[in-house]
Amino acid sequence: MKCYTIGISNRKLEDFLNLIKLYGIDCIMDIRSNPYSLDEEDSVYDKEIIEKYIKQCGINYIYMGKELGHERIKAELKDGDFNDIIENNVINKGLHKIVEGIKRGHRIAIMCIEKNPVHCSRGIILGYALKNMGIDLEHIISDIKLKTQERIEEEIFLTYEPIFKKGFINLTAQDIVEYDDYDNINAKDIKNIKMMVIQEGYKRKFQELKS
Numbered sequence: 001m002k003c004y005t006i007g008i009s010n011r012k013l014e015d016f017l018n019l020i021k022l023y024g025i026d027c028i029m030d031i032r033s034n035p036y037s038l039d040e041e042d043s044v045y046d047k048e049i050i051e052k053y054i055k056q057c058g059i060n061y062i063y064m065g066k067e068l069g070h071e072r073i074k075a076e077l078k079d080g081d082f083n084d085i086i087e088n089n090v091i092n093k094g095l096h097k098i099v100e101g102i103k104r105g106h107r108i109a110i111m112c113i114e115k116n117p118v119h120c121s122r123g124i125i126l127g128y129a130l131k132n133m134g135i136d137l138e139h140i141i142s143d144i145k146l147k148t149q150e151r152i153e154e155e156i157f158l159t160y161e162p163i164f165k166k167g168f169i170n171l172t173a174q175d176i177v178e179y180d181d182y183d184n185i186n187a188k189d190i191k192n193i194k195m196m197v198i199q200e201g202y203k204r205k206f207q208e209l210k211s
Contacts, residue, residue, distance in 0.1 A: 001102045003130060004109040005122045006140040011115070013044045017057055022143055025109040027060040027101060031122060032112055033069035060106075067094030070112075070121045074210050082203040085129050095129055102135065109140065116141075123152050124205045156201035157194060164197055 004023060008016055020028065035047035044050065051061040066072060067090060076088050085091055101108050110122050117123025117139040127137050127149045137149035 001099070001134060002107075002136045002138060003098060003102055004107065004138050004140055005117055005127075006109050006111055007113055007115040007117065007120060007122075008045050008111065009113050009115040013050075013053065017053060019140055019143060020054075020059060020109055021057060023109070023140060024107050025059060027062065027106045027108045028054050028111050029068075029098060029101075029108055030061065030063045030111045031065055031068040031070075031126070033065050033071035035063065035065060064094055064097070067091070067097070068110075068126060070209070073121060073125055077210075082128075082206045085125060086132060091129070095126070095133065098130065099133055099135065117147060118152050118155050118205075121209055123149075124202060124209060127152055128202050153198045153201075156205060157198050160201035160204055161194075161197050164200060 004025060006016070006019065011019075030047070030050075035045075035050075037043055037045060044053070047063060051063075054061045073085075073091060076090050077084055086095070098108060098110070110126060112120050112122045114120035114122075117127065123137075123139060127139075130137055131149050137152075139147040139149075139152070141147055
């Protein structure tokens with residue numbers, strides 16, 4: 001099962017509409033917490049306006065900022081942990097709405113603001129959750145470029161592995177902490193450590209997005 005995402009930042013309306021048509025999207029799920037812009041040039045993406053244009057293309061539009069918007073997720077997980085994402089009732093309800101739509105055969109694209117999904121909750125929070133629910137994520141960058149969730153995880157690893165390795169933070173994964181010689185471990189250990197670093201990287205990125 002596959003789900004797409006797309007960011008509207010710095011995209012002309014015509015380019016945005018052409019992209020979602022190019023990738024065969026038949027349902028846009030808008031997760032922006034505030035679907036309105038103070039910038040007049042971006043007002044075409046205000047909720048009622050973009051909904052009209054999307055529907056004129058024969059594509060469904062569903063606003064889900066109340067369930068999966070960044071501000072809602074921050075509020076729901078204010079005192080919680082990154083691992084609570086999938087267990088949270090409000091967030092879980094929104095996630096299952098996406099999954100059920102995909103199961104019914106829809107080509108769904110989650111719409112938010114940031115063009116680069118690694119800097120957006122759709123790539124970090126929803127990407128992590130949906131991947132763990134068996135959904136393949138493909139983030140639309142351009143007409144010739146998609147970024148998979150696996151690619152997001154590679155970027156997370158490359159960003160945070162040097163930080164974790166140098167001991168700038170304490171990892172909660174005891175298996176990593178117990179290694180005395182980080183640079184001389186076998187392939188299986190490296191794979192396990194990489195997975196742990198990615199998991200911790202998700203958590204760190206989550207905290208950055210919350211701030």
